[in-house]
Amino acid sequence: MKKLLSLFTFLFAAVMLVNAAGLNTDPVIGEPAPAFTLTDQYGNEHNLSDFAGKTVMLEWLNHDCPFVVKYYRAGEMQRLQQKYTAKDVVWLSIISSAPGKQGYLEPEEIVKVNEEKNVHATAVLIDADGTVGRAYGARTTPHMYVIDEAGILRYNGAIDDKPTANAADLEGARVYATEALDAVLAGNEVEVKTTRPYGCSVKY
């Protein structure tokens, strides 16, 4: 009996170790955001550390996802991009769709789409192998992250509190992502630091 129990304890410990090894790599609020280097639609490399001293918004992007379309067709994402880049925020839209999957765009296609949609992001970054998306635990499009001037992650989650693909829900929505951005720009504590992101799954 005692032997059985000690065997049980051992096995339990083994399971817990396996569990610990299986943890996701969700970045932690209040700690440095995962470093990355990605190439934009013009072939320029951007390293997160290039933007030290500036507040950064990361937006996971797939233009064919209805939840992204909700924001872009209404011009709302572009409006937010314009508003905040004017405040010296660095707005990086990241496409983690793998080639051949929904949302993947070749660099020249991104240039074209940006013109058509009047996109005001600082850059659209190509993460075709999904490395950066996975480092950030990006689950959905959109999925938003706010990084402060010191490179610390301050917000991780949904763009807003209306998890639908219906453009009518833009009105009256509490936009968590820009609320966090406003707080960081004002030097305040972010009230809601994490929310469950909604949208299409990232097409890794």
Added chain:
Amino acid sequence: MKQAAVYGELADINYLYMKLKTKLFMVTVMIAAVTASVLSAGFTAPVYSSSLNLAVTDSIAEAGGFFFQTSDDEELVRASIVTEAAAVTPGGTLLAGIRLQMEDGWYVYWKNPGDSGIPTSVSWNLPEGYTAGDLMWPWPGIFYTDSFISYGYKEEVVLFTELKAPDDAETGSEVALSASVTWLVCKDICIPGRAELTGNVRVTENRPAVVSEKRELFDTYRERLPVTVPGLEATATDDAGTIVLHLKHDGLKNADVNNLVFYCSEEGIVESGAEQYFEVTDYGLRIVLRKSAFINTDITKVNGVLYNAGGWGGNGMKAISVTAVRSDN
């Protein structure tokens, strides 16, 4: 990816059948063997106590008098209203459902969609005096997209609601039922959809018969509704990102832990794709879950469905409802 290792490969996930093939599985099998030999407790079959309590008779209902519109124009999801009987009595209840039939490989979401997705929603619009109960969801399947998971339904599902007629419903009259249904249907991509469904049932003096051709459909999905087990007590603790549920019931002690999956009913409390650990204890069952990275508030309770691929007892019941109240604060 890593999460997939929890459950291993799922064959056709619709009404999932679990095949665990990982090392973790081997460890768990050994634990099961050990616990089975250490603990020998008799299984008391929990009593079925679903809220569904409808008349079931063998007679065939009159086919006339009711008509249901389906959303034929939807290619990926066909939605329709189905009722178990063609009529309802004054003050009586009628089991109704929204039947969703998906194109091959496409799925719609459970009430907790998992890592992404949107729950299917049903909003009944009934004549004055008629009421609709809570939506009753058959337990879902698990679908993997990359390292993230979704809870939902492939092929077909019926989401049930118990409709109740007012006491003064006029016998002989026709009652118009309508429901707005919205869904997100996904395969490699996701497309939102909606349907405005209508139908009619008659009000009759006598208790109506079940429509025979509907019986199989209703039985199939009714069997997949989680059952409330009398005497099951559950508590939850929340510590450093780990949620532990303690389920007290002798009937849980014979569970083969390899067969178990816990589906949290609400979004964003439990990390859907994380590994789940089950342990038979002297009080019943201990379940270790990972708390969602996105939760902002303290957990006060955890609602969910405990699914046992091997069934609970011999009566084919596979899923039980769990409401675990926080006990450590």
